[in-house]
Amino acid sequence: MIGGTVKVHNVSKNFGTTQVLKDIKLEINAGEFFSLLGPSGCGKTTLLRIIAGFEIPTSGDILLDNESVINKAPNERHVNTIFQNYALFPHLTVFENVAFSLRLKKIDKNIIKSRVAEYVNLVRLQEHINKYPAQLSGGQRQRVSIARALINEPRVLLLDEPLSALDAKLRQDLLMELDRIHDIIGITFIYVTHDQEEAMSVSDRIAVMQEGNLLQVGTPFEIYESPADMFVADFIGASNNIEGKVIEVTENRAYIETPDIGRITVDLDKKLKASDHIKVTLRPEKIHISKKAPSLDSPKWNCISGKVDQMVYTGSHTRFIIKTEHGRVFKTFKQHAQYFTDEEPIQWEDNVYMWWHADDSFIVEVNGNR
Amino acid sequence: MIKNYGQRYTFPIMVWLTVFFVIPFSIILVGSFLEKGLYGGFEPAFSIEAYKALMSDTMRKVTLNTIFISVATTVLTVLLALPTAYHIARSPYKEKLLFLVIIPFWTNFLIRIFAWIAVLGNNGLVNNFFVNIGIFNSPVQLLYNKWAIILIMIYTSLPFAILPLYAVIEKFDFSLLEAARDLGATKSQSMFKILIPLILPGISTAVLFTFIPAFGNFAIPDIVGGTDVRMLGNIINERLKTARNWPSAAAISMILTTISVVMVLLFNRIISSKERKIGGNI
Ligand SMILES: Nc1ncnc2c1ncn2[C@@H]1O[C@H](COP(=O)(O)OP(=O)(O)OP(=O)(O)O)[C@@H](O)[C@H]1O
Ligand SMILES: [Mg+2]
Numbered sequence: 001m002i003g004g005t006v007k008v009h010n011v012s013k014n015f016g017t018t019q020v021l022k023d024i025k026l027e028i029n030a031g032e033f034f035s036l037l038g039p040s041g042c043g044k045t046t047l048l049r050i051i052a053g054f055e056i057p058t059s060g061d062i063l064l065d066n067e068s069v070i071n072k073a074p075n076e077r078h079v080n081t082i083f084q085n086y087a088l089f090p091h092l093t094v095f096e097n098v099a100f101s102l103r104l105k106k107i108d109k110n111i112i113k114s115r116v117a118e119y120v121n122l123v124r125l126q127e128h129i130n131k132y133p134a135q136l137s138g139g140q141r142q143r144v145s146i147a148r149a150l151i152n153e154p155r156v157l158l159l160d161e162p163l164s165a166l167d168a169k170l171r172q173d174l175l176m177e178l179d180r181i182h183d184i185i186g187i188t189f190i191y192v193t194h195d196q197e198e199a200m201s202v203s204d205r206i207a208v209m210q211e212g213n214l215l216q217v218g219t220p221f222e223i224y225e226s227p228a229d230m231f232v233a234d235f236i237g238a239s240n241n242i243e244g245k246v247i248e249v250t251e252n253r254a255y256i257e258t259p260d261i262g263r264i265t266v267d268l269d270k271k272l273k274a275s276d277h278i279k280v281t282l283r284p285e286k287i288h289i290s291k292k293a294p295s296l297d298s299p300k301w302n303c304i305s306g307k308v309d310q311m312v313y314t315g316s317h318t319r320f321i322i323k324t325e326h327g328r329v330f331k332t333f334k335q336h337a338q339y340f341t342d343e344e345p346i347q348w349e350d351n352v353y354m355w356w357h358a359d360d361s362f363i364v365e366v367n368g369n370r
Numbered sequence: 371m372i373k374n375y376g377q378r379y380t381f382p383i384m385v386w387l388t389v390f391f392v393i394p395f396s397i398i399l400v401g402s403f404l405e406k407g408l409y410g411g412f413e414p415a416f417s418i419e420a421y422k423a424l425m426s427d428t429m430r431k432v433t434l435n436t437i438f439i440s441v442a443t444t445v446l447t448v449l450l451a452l453p454t455a456y457h458i459a460r461s462p463y464k465e466k467l468l469f470l471v472i473i474p475f476w477t478n479f480l481i482r483i484f485a486w487i488a489v490l491g492n493n494g495l496v497n498n499f500f501v502n503i504g505i506f507n508s509p510v511q512l513l514y515n516k517w518a519i520i521l522i523m524i525y526t527s528l529p530f531a532i533l534p535l536y537a538v539i540e541k542f543d544f545s546l547l548e549a550a551r552d553l554g555a556t557k558s559q560s561m562f563k564i565l566i567p568l569i570l571p572g573i574s575t576a577v578l579f580t581f582i583p584a585f586g587n588f589a590i591p592d593i594v595g596g597t598d599v600r601m602l603g604n605i606i607n608e609r610l611k612t613a614r615n616w617p618s619a620a621a622i623s624m625i626l627t628t629i630s631v632v633m634v635l636l637f638n639r640i641i642s643s644k645e646r647k648i649g650g651n652i
Contacts, residue, residue: 054548074551087549091567100563101553145549152553 003031003188004065004078004155006051011060013046013212020046021057022212028156028190028205033182035191035199038209039235044192047209048158051190052081064155080149082159086141088133094120094144095129101152119147122181139170146181156188163198175202196236200224208232224283226269230364233281238331240282242361246272253300253358256280260328264302269363279365286360287332289320291346294355303355306330308348320346322354330354395627402620410614420621429605429622436601437629439516439591440584443523447580448573450524451531456565458532459539468536471529479526483593486522487513490594514596522594523584530583531576538572539565574641578634585630602626 008026012019020043028034036044049055051062053074061070069077088097095116096103102112120129123143133141142162149157159178163171179202182189193199199206200220207217208228216228227233230241244258253265254272266280288294296303309329310321319333332354334346346352402420405413458467474482489495490512497509512518542565550560566573588603595601602622609619 052552054551073556074548075554075556079552081549081552083545083549085543085545087543087545089546089549089564089568100550100555104554104559148553 002186005030005063006156006188006190007061007063007066008047008051009061009063011047011050011057011062013043013050013055014058019058020212021050024060024212024214026207026214026217028188031186031188032204033179033189033191033202035193035203035206036209037193037196037199037206037235039194041211042209043212044194044209045160048081048160048190048192051156052079052158053077078155080152080154080157082142082145082149082157082162084161084164086133086145088141088144088148090133093130093132094125094136097133097144098147098151100148115151119151122150122184123147123177138166139174142166142174143177146178150181150185154187156190159189159191161192161194164193164195171198178202200236208235210235226362227281227364230279230281233362233364238284240284240287240330240332242280242282244278244280246274246276246278249273260326261304261324265300265358266361266363267300267359270366272363272366277367278363280361281364282356282361284319284331284333287330287354287356289322289332289334289346289352289354291344291350291352293353296355300358301355302358303353305351305353308346308350308352311346311348318346320352322352398620398623402617402624404617406615406617410610410616412616417617420615420617423618424621424625432600432602432605433625433629435516435599436585436603436626439519439523439599439601440581440587443520443527443584444577444581446520447524447527447531448535448576451528451535451576452573454528455532455535455539459536459542460544464540471532474529480589480593482526483522483590486518486525486594490518490521513594514598516595516599518594519591519599519601522590523587526590527580527584530579534575534579535569535572538569542569570641574638577637581633581637582630585633586626 006026006028008024008028011021011024013021024047036047038044046055050057053069053072053076057070061068063069064077064079089100092100098116098119099112102115107115117126117129120126123146125140125143125147128136128140133144136144142165146162162178163174166174175198178189178191182202191199191203203220205217205219206223208215208223208231210231216223216232218226223232223236227236227239233239233241242256242258242261242264244256244264246254247257247263248255249268249272253267256264256266256278258264266278270278272278294301294303304324306322306324306328308320309323312319315336317333317335319331322330322332324330401412403416403418405415405417405419407413458464458471461467487494491497492509492511494512496512497506500506501509546564546568547560550564551557555563586603587601588607591599591601591604592607595604602625606619606622606626609615609622
C-alpha cells in the first residue's frame with residue numbers, strides 16, 4: 001500500500017472572531033511520517049480536523065491525492081483519524097470495534113474475520129480480541145484504535161496526540177510501534193504532538209506551528225540546527241540565545257558585540273553587515289566546559305568564563321547552569337562517556353570555562369527578520 | 371464479624387413499598403374476588419363474578435383500544451423526544467431549552483387538556499383558521515376520537531420522555547459519532563449503530579415513563595375521547611362511581627396492572643438482549 005499526498009492550500013479558520021489558523025500552506029508527501037508540532041492551542045487539532053472533514057475551513061482548500069475534498073463528508077475521505085481519547089465504541093468488543101468499517105461495507109463474514117485477525121495481530125492484541133474497551137489498559141485501547149483505523153486502508157492516517165494519555169515508558173514503546181507500523185503499512189502519517197522529542201524521533205518532516213501560523217517546515221535536523229526564528233529555536237530543544245550588534249564582517253565570519261558576554265564570533269549563516277542587530281542560538285551540547293582553561297588553536301573559537309549556578313546529575317550526563325559575571329545564564333551539559341580520573345570533577349560554585357566554535361552557533365534573526 | 375447490613379439499609383424502602391404498594395395492591399386483589407355491595411363497597415363473600423363479567427365484547431374492544439392508544443402514544447412520543455433531546459443536549463443553549471420543556475408543568479394538567487379543546491374544537495383555532503382561508507367549508511370534527519387522545523397524550527408525556535433521554539445523551543461522548551463517521555458510517559448509520567445502543571437505558575426509561583401513565587390514563591379519554599373511545603381507566607372510573615360495582619373496578623384494575631407489567635417485562639427483555647455487556651464506561 002502506498003500513501004496519499006495531502007495539500008493544505010491557504011487554509012484559514014475562524015471561530016467567531018478569533019482566527020485560529022492563518023493562511024496555512026503545506027504539502028505532505030506520499031508515505032511520509034509528518035508531524036505537526038506546537039504549543040497547546042496553536043491550532044494543530046483544528047488543522048487535523050479540517051483535513052479529516054470534521055471542520056470546514058473559513059477559506060482555502062484541502063487536496064488529497066491532488067483532488068479537492070473540501071466538499072466531501074468525513075466518511076467519503078480516504079483518511080482515518082486516531083483520536084486522543086481513543087474513541088472506542090464501549091458497547092463493542094475489540095473484534096467488533098476493529099470490524100466496524102468492514103461491517104459497514106457489508107463484506108463477507110469470513111473475509112472480515114481474517115482481516116480483523118490480521119490487523120489485531122499487527123497491533124499485537126490477539127489475546128484481547130473478545131474483550132470490551134473498558135477491560136483494556138490505556139495502551140491496549142490505543143492499539144485497538146490504530147487497528148480500527150488501519151483496517152480501512154486509508155491513504156492518510158491522522159493521529160491527534162495519540163500517546164498523550166499514556167505514561168512515559170509506554171509512550172516510548174507505542175511510538176516505536178507506530179514507527180514500525182508506518183514502515184510496514186507505508187501510508188502517510190500526519191502526527192500531531194506538542195512533545196518535540198516525540199516528533200523529532202520518528203518524523204520525516206516536522207511543521208512547527210504557533211498561534212495559527214506555520215513557522216517552519218523541515219526535517220528534524222533542519223529544524224534543530226537551523227531554526228527559522230527564536231520561537232522555533234526555543235521550542236525545539238534547549239537553546240542559549242545570544243543577542244548582539246555586528247561590528248565587523250570578514251570573509252567567512254563576523255564579530256559581534258554583546259551586552260553581557262563581550263565580543264564573540266559567528267559563522268555567516270546569513271548575510272550580515274556592520275551594525276546589524278542579530279539573534280543567535282547556541283545549543284547546550286555545542287558548548288565545551290572545563291575547569292582548566294582550554295588552549296584554542298583557531299580564532300573561530302569563543303571562550304567565556306562563569307560560575308556553576310546549578311548542576312543536575314542524570315546518570316548519562318550532567319546538566320549545568322552557568323552564570324557569567326554579568327549575570328547571564330548558559331545551559332550546557334557534560335556527557336559521561338568516559339570516567340576521567342585525572343580530571344577533577346566540576347562542583348557547585350566552581351569557576352569554569354565554556355568554549356564553542358563559531359560554526360556551531362546559528363544566526364536566527366537579523367534586524368528582527370528571519 | 372460480618373453482619374447482614376444490606377437488610378438494615380433496605381428496611382426503609384421495604385416499609386415504603388409495603389405501605390404504598392403491597393397493601394393497596396392486596397386490597398384490590400382481594401376486593402376483586404368479593405361480591406359487590408348494594409351501594410358500593412364489598413360484601414365479604416368469595417365470588418368470581420367480577421372476572422366473568424369481563425368476558426364481553428365491550429371489554430375486549432376497550433382493552434385493545436387501550437393497548438393501541440398507549441403503544442402508539444409511546445412510540446410517537448419517543449420518536450419525537452429522541453431528536454429533541456439530542457438537539458437540546460448539543461445546543462449551546464441547553465439550560466434555556468430544557469427550561470422551556472419544563473415550563474408546561476407550571477400549569478394544571480386539566481387546564482392544559484382544556485386548552486387543547488380551545489385549539490382543536492369546532493370553534494377552535496385550527497378550524498377557524500382553515501375555514502377562514504377557505505380550505506374547510508365547515509368545521510371538521512378533530513376531537514373525540516382516538517387520534518385526539520393520542521395527540522394530547524403525546525403532548526403531556528413528551529417532557530417525561532425528553533428529560534431521561536436528555537440525561538443520557540448529555541453524558542454521551544459525541545467524539546464516538548465522529549469516530550464512526552471517520553470509519554465510513556453515514557450520519558444515520560452512526561446514530562443507529564453507536565448512539566442508540568449506548569443510550570438504550572435512557573430510551574427504556576422514556577418508554578416506561580410514557581407507556582405506564584398512558585395505559586392507566588382516564589382523564590384525557592374522558593375529556594377528549596367522547597362517548598366512542600374509552601380506555602380501561604374510564605371503565606374503572608365508571609364502575610366505581612356510576613355502577614358502584616367495586617369488585618368489577620378492582621378486577622379491571624388487576625387486568626390493567628397485569629397487562630402493563632407484562633408489557634414492561636417484554637420490553638425489558640428486548641432491551642437487555644440488545645444491550646450487551648458493556649462493562650462500564652471508558
Ligand atoms: N469549536 C471551537 N469553537 C471555538 N474555538 C475553538 C473551537 N475549537 C478550537 N477552538 C480554539 O482554537 C484554538 C486552537 O485549538 P486547537 O484545538 O486546534 O489547539 P491545539 O493546537 O490542538 O492544542 P492542544 O495541543 O491543546 O490540543 C484554541 O484557542 C481553541 O480555543
Ligand atoms: Mg489538540
